[in-house]
Amino acid sequence: MGCAYTLSKKGVHVKVDELKTDVGLFKNLELSVGRIIEDKWTEPMGPTPFPEITTIRDWDMKLLQRYKPFYLPYCDVCCLCTFGKCDLTADKRGACGLNMADQQSRIVLLACCIGAATHIAHARHLVEHLIEKYGRNSPINIGGLNIDIEAPVTRLVCGVKPEKLKDLEEVLEYCEKQVTHLLSATHTGQEGSNFDFESKVLHAGMVDQVGMEVADIAQVSVLGFPKADPEAPLADLGFGIADVSKPTILVIGHNVPSSVGIIDYLTDKGLLGKVEVVGICCTAHDITRYSSMAKIVGPISWQLRYIRSGLADLIVVDEQCIRADTLAEAQKVKTPVIASSPKNCLGLENRTESSSEQSIADLVEGKVPGVLILDSDKVGEVAVETVMKIAPKRNKFKVIPKIEEIIEAAKECTECNECRRACPNDQSIPDAMKAAAKGDLNPLAEILDSCVGCARCDSACPNDYPLHSFIVKAGEEKLWNEKFKMRVGRGAIQDVEIRNVGQPIVFGEIPGVVAIVGCSNYPQGGKEVAEIAEEFAKRRFIIVTSGCAAMSMATVKDEEGKTLYEKYSGTFDAGGILNVGSCVSNSHIAGAAIKIANIFAKRKLRANYEEIADYIYNRIGAVGLAWGAYSQKAASIAAGFWRLGVPVIVGPHGSKYRRMLLGRKDKEEDWYAYDARTGDKVYVGPAPEHLFTAAETKEEAIVLIAKLCMRPNDTSKGRAIKLTHYIDLHKRLYGVMPNDIHLYVRNNADIPITMKDDILKILEEKGWKETRIPDPTLLPRLIRKTKGE
Amino acid sequence: MGLKEEPWQKAEIAGPKKALLILKPEVVATMVKRAKRPLMVVGHLAAEDYSEDAKMIDYAIRISNTAGIPVVATAHVVSEFIKRGFYSAAYMPAMDIGDRLADSEWKGLDGNGPYDLALFMGLPYYMEFVILSGLKHFSTNLKTISLDRFYNPHASWSFPNLSIKDWKDNLEIIVNKLGGN
């Protein structure tokens, strides 16, 4: 019997290679207090299994030294405890001793804890639900033979290889514990350093990534979603996508079991095709991964316009990003609501244990505006039976006003500007109302394109005009004709795809991987993300997408009527546009970067976080763009990428996240790395320049993406390609050459041939000197040979 | 127009320390003249708002030419400066210039030392709001002025909410008092 004991913070750990007992022969058995893991993973344990909140702090500090926080306080005070309010203006401190930098980083940590807790709780619910339905021993299988590394994030962070659903429970326990610790650090009188708050932010992001991965691999494994399929089917998407002659169920949220319950019930009763099931936000992603009969309305910003248009005869909400006034809005159009998540009960009576017949009868007769049902099968039954009965009664009742009503109202508009001053995108609603009063509804219709559907204009209007509905009505014709195709979420990236592109990415010959993800709080509407995606797909970058951004990207067609998903391949390769799926599928994007380090570069994966992050940071030209990011989940998702060394750009509204992580290219001393071959410290240039920044315009985002794809490890050929894109885009969109080319040219071979003369002139002006291309790392322990050896 | 001292986007409340109102545009000219190292930060809306005959960018160019104030064009608006024959604008993202201005050690675009006055215009209201806040809290010797036609409370000084006409009149006075025409 080979046997090893370790005593760690996690308790007594016994590893037994082989054990013969009366019961039988056990191989590779690991015992810990309170748990048994069957460990078939032969890779030796790496340095940081199940890292605690300070385990990876040194790595964080390396990043934070380069990318120092620039805080953008929303207000000047703190009101988190009864000592307050405390005025923290400039160098003032609060009653607890906290200063403004500490407070801002603390708020960022709070946001990331909320985000991480949301994904992890979502994962917990899914795993428990799926274990109950499919059994603890259901295998994890997210890509069959195409995927060996089924859970790259979990393996990297925790050092375990989950094989069955039950194995995910231990991973979630770890995540839950971390979030509790992290949240506790935000209590008054805990952490007192903004840099340590920031390190904890990164930790929150990392465990969030684990939580997301657990959620998605659990659902992909057992619910029959596409398994790492580049040719996942195309789903219908758009406002006018439902056959309005049929009863229509609208599902909103992120956690799919209740929607699955609906599809299953329809299937069991032979009713498929008799009822429309349409979705908004990530539940729509996941239900189209589950069933080809489901359709997608659009991103979260389309909730109100769809509800008010009366098209949904019944609404089922689960969790996350659902409007808090869904029930009130639904009541206005006589649409019953079923709440199905303990996190979002909407004040409704809990009918989980009641008879379905009673709930159906009460909903159909309008005795209750909605019910809470915390059982997905029962949700399916009650939703379908109710919608069939209520649809004919409702007759698509809507609260969208008639044109004449808008014109009459517009005549009474006082041009007080309250609507515009409430609008996040500063829309000229008063001017549009002025035009409407004269019968011209075009200006109102134009607002719809950049409207994020918040209805703050409605709330602000002293005349109580339902302005959002006015805007929807004015733009109705276009809206109704909106029918698009979106490739449904494919899930993970195959190992073989990684093998094919690993080298060209790391050498820089595929100029970058651009992850266009996140919510729909856009400054100018969703079409900008489609434009950005196509710009880079044409340039042979790899475009990965998820969430609402993946949907917005589908809402543009070319002259032939094709969307990006119909024009570009879904393969993880140059020029591909891949939808990985819902919010929790973002983990596959991190997973792809991790797999490049592991599969292509053969870096050890198991609990080896720092080394893999160092690899990704220095070599993989990946950039995240969350153009409409608004949520706390988006904050924690971004934080997970930062810790892995992947820069993230947000749209202008993202400036309200209160802090950027910005590099200073003008400080030469910030940009030195070790050459792992020699141990020398080598200037590597500001690549990537920032870890987190908000771009003001689409043009700025495009130029930044091209620039942030550069990495110290680029070969000269790769760097020349990346520079070509950066310079070309800069010249086209800014009308001038970039002013920092000299920082990115390391030797003559880096210079793009077609621009050689111009660039040589610039280099001369700037007094440029050649630098060498090292084997870059920030980790001294990875230096293979030190001087004098 | 809304109340003069209210933030244009009504929920963007700041304080206790709030921007002083610029009630007389001459004051801006005086502050610019007194400043040792002034700088102008111009966002992309400068070329889009407010109307054809009252573009912020044209005033930015006139102020810069008159008073010799360097300009940092954010986002892609440098192309608009060039289209107007103004070639000396530096360019960098709004977050980058905000970050540098917050750093009292930054030696400026020309390497001659930190700025003591930054005039802002043309950024999205909320973005300017948070950047001005970052500077209010974290810069040491910098004063900021918002020259948009809306009250932006995190600046040191800001115009109140103004009509396009009043805003234009104010900018004309500033250019005039700085010695331009």
Ligand code: SF4
């Ligand atoms: S947490 Fe600190 S700064 Fe905030 S209100 Fe309490 S004492 Fe004041």
Ligand code: SF4
């Ligand atoms: S609903 Fe649209 S127009 Fe109204 S305030 Fe929100 S974004 Fe502006």
Ligand code: SF4
């Ligand atoms: S808030 Fe109402 S009354 Fe005032 S300008 Fe807007 S639409 Fe007109």
